[in-house]
Amino acid sequence: MKKVVIVGAGPAGLSAGYFLSKNGFDVEIYDSASQVGGLAKTIKYKGFYFDLGGHRFFTKIKEVENLWGEILDERDFLKVKRLSRIYYNGKFFYYPLKPVNAFCNLGPVKSFMAMGSYIWRKIFPISPEVSFEDWVSNQFGSYLFKIFFKCYTEKVRGISCKVLSKDWAKQRIKKLNLFNAILGAFFPSFTKGKIRTLITQFKYPRFGPGMFYEAMARKIENSGGRIYLHKRVKGVIFGQGIVDSVVLEDNTKVKGDFFIWAAPLSHLFHLENSISDEVLKAGRNLKFRGFLTCALILDRKNTFPDNWIYIHSPEVKLARIQNFKNWSPYMVPDENKTCLGLEYFCNENDEFWNKSDEEIRILGEEELRKINLIPRDTKILDYKVERIPNAYPVYYPGYSRDLKVIKNFFEKITNFYIIGRSGMYRYNNMDHSIYTGILAGRNIMGEENDIWRIGAEDDYLEEVG
Numbered sequence: 001m002k003k004v005v006i007v008g009a010g011p012a013g014l015s016a017g018y019f020l021s022k023n024g025f026d027v028e029i030y031d032s033a034s035q036v037g038g039l040a041k042t043i044k045y046k047g048f049y050f051d052l053g054g055h056r057f058f059t060k061i062k063e064v065e066n067l068w069g070e071i072l073d074e075r076d077f078l079k080v081k082r083l084s085r086i087y088y089n090g091k092f093f094y095y096p097l098k099p100v101n102a103f104c105n106l107g108p109v110k111s112f113m114a115m116g117s118y119i120w121r122k123i124f125p126i127s128p129e130v131s132f133e134d135w136v137s138n139q140f141g142s143y144l145f146k147i148f149f150k151c152y153t154e155k156v157r158g159i160s161c162k163v164l165s166k167d168w169a170k171q172r173i174k175k176l177n178l179f180n181a182i183l184g185a186f187f188p189s190f191t192k193g194k195i196r197t198l199i200t201q202f203k204y205p206r207f208g209p210g211m212f213y214e215a216m217a218r219k220i221e222n223s224g225g226r227i228y229l230h231k232r233v234k235g236v237i238f239g240q241g242i243v244d245s246v247v248l249e250d251n252t253k254v255k256g257d258f259f260i261w262a263a264p265l266s267h268l269f270h271l272e273n274s275i276s277d278e279v280l281k282a283g284r285n286l287k288f289r290g291f292l293t294c295a296l297i298l299d300r301k302n303t304f305p306d307n308w309i310y311i312h313s314p315e316v317k318l319a320r321i322q323n324f325k326n327w328s329p330y331m332v333p334d335e336n337k338t339c340l341g342l343e344y345f346c347n348e349n350d351e352f353w354n355k356s357d358e359e360i361r362i363l364g365e366e367e368l369r370k371i372n373l374i375p376r377d378t379k380i381l382d383y384k385v386e387r388i389p390n391a392y393p394v395y396y397p398g399y400s401r402d403l404k405v406i407k408n409f410f411e412k413i414t415n416f417y418i419i420g421r422s423g424m425y426r427y428n429n430m431d432h433s434i435y436t437g438i439l440a441g442r443n444i445m446g447e448e449n450d451i452w453r454i455g456a457e458d459d460y461l462e463e464v465g
Contacts, residue, residue, distance in 0.1 A: 001026045004444060005246060005254055007233050008262030010038020011430055012420025014213055015067065015437030016260050017220045017227075023445060027225035028254065030246070031263075032232040035210070036217045038262075039391055039421070040430055042210025043295070045384045047333040049208045050295040050341050052388050054308050054322050056082075057203035057212075059431035063438055068203070071216050077203045078328055083305055087371065088147060088312040095310065110143075117141030135166040152312045155319040156345045157394060158289055165395035168427065206330040209430070233263070235272035243416045247272065258415045258444050262437070264288060264390040264422040265406070279409045282402035286425055288390040290353065291345045294364045295324075295386075298338040299379040309373070316367040317352075319345050337381070342368070348389040357385040393425045407452065417443065419451060428454070 004020050006013045009031035021027045035041050040055045057077065059065055068077070086093040091105040103111045118141035126134045132153065137145045150161050157164050205211040217227055235247035236259075245255040261268060269275065269283025309321045322341035324331040332339050342364040346352040355363075361383045368374045393399075403425055410418060419436040421428040428436070432454050439449040 003256040004258045005256035006260040009036040011040050012433040012437040013262030014216050015434040016440045019441035021220050021223035021225040029227045030231040037210050037213035040209040042208030048339050049331040050324050055209040055430050064431045064434050080204045084308050086310045114143045117143035131162050132164040132169045133161040135169040151314045168395045238274050260417045262420040262423045265425045282405040285402045287394040289392040290348045290389040291391050293386050294342040294360050295384045296340045297382040299381050301336045303338050318367045360385050
């Protein structure tokens with residue numbers, strides 16, 4: 001029986017492990033965390049459930065859809081009606097765009113300026129397009145870029161939109177421009193199924209995505225696979241064109257016939273290994289953005305109707321808010337309570353990251369009240385802060401050159417596969433991370449699928465988590 005060693009128990013790693021264990025392989029999965037699911041895990045706290053972000057179950061990939069049905073019964077999925085809005089300048093803008101709402105909130109003068117800016121950029125586009133700001137301004141006009149893209153993007157990415165590569169925009173909001181947004185608002189049948197951002201309904205497990213990944217982990221173990229948590233890999237031993245083994249923190253060597261890397265790609269270049277200086281330098285240039293989520297339990301039955309809200313106002317550091325009760329009522333055990341997830345983006349071990357949990361809670365409560373998202377008399381009953389490192393790959397200038405060097409090296413390693421958002425350093429949605437795991441499994445079984453194609457051709461239009 002061939003043995004496959006997988007590093008990382010997130011969506012990609014677990015999907016690869018499930019596929020391979022189901023097909024008769026000996027599977028071992030190692031993860032330094034205490035819980036499976038990676039960025040898509042669900043935290044349980046005193047009967048409340050909350051996500052690290054929000055993770056919709058929506059896909060156009062039949063194999064992924066089938067996998068969801070294999071792991072959970074259809075009755076375990078809810079059909080959730082999507083409502084998300086942008087909070088800007090004290091007002092709510094529907095997202096996707098609703099022209100009447102946008103016109104009323106902006107007013108006639110600003111609406112005219114926005115349309116004029118859009119027309120100007122269609123006649124005189126920025127060329128060459130290099131940055132995120134260039135690309136979005138050409139699609140929406142510079143005026144709407146400043147209102148609806150600049151502030152939020154810089155909160156999340158931590159770098160100027162003038163520096164952030166246009167690749168991020170092309171990947172996340174491909175095919176969407178002001179014309180398509182307006183067309184979709186007035187004629188939804190025209191854009192239905194064509195533009196991912198415009199979906200109005202999605203599936204969601206009753207107790208969050210963690211319910212799905214924990215069920216998948218049990219199925220892997222029932223098939224003879226083994227999952228080891230609290231196990232950090234500290235080294236990779238390369239042979240002649242292959243990986244021979246990985247080394248755990250206690251110096252245990254784990255040998256295998258095949259290896260799958262579903263952990264942050266940058267970690268691979270800080271381990272004990274024998275990679276060339278050129279590849280090491282490229283790998284150590286890679287940067288990830290982390291974030292904090294502060295789950296606040298409120299003594300209030302209802303707050304706002306959205307699943308999530310994007311905070312585009314520069315006067316607060318808060319970037320996004322999840323309302324978990326509106327994802328699934330099962331996430332909140334008391335119908336007279338509400339649980340909000342306040343999301344702040346930062347770098348691991350920076351000043352904000354190192355704030356105490358209480359300082360984060362105080363700031364979150366102050367900012368919620370400052371922008372009037374909860375009534376002044378709302379009582380905060382409890383809270384829980386989670387810190388998530390390596391959540392978002394940063395598309396810094398020159399990242400594509402570094403990634404090419406890395407890919408060229410690993411393409412020559414015949415028994416080693418890199419998958420998932422963190423592993424591939426690509427801002428994949430959850431369904432595509434799952435699919436990279438499936439394709440890695442199929443390649444180990446003899447197929448020749450180009451895993452790096454996933455995310456390069458499909459539409460990734462809007463982040464949720």
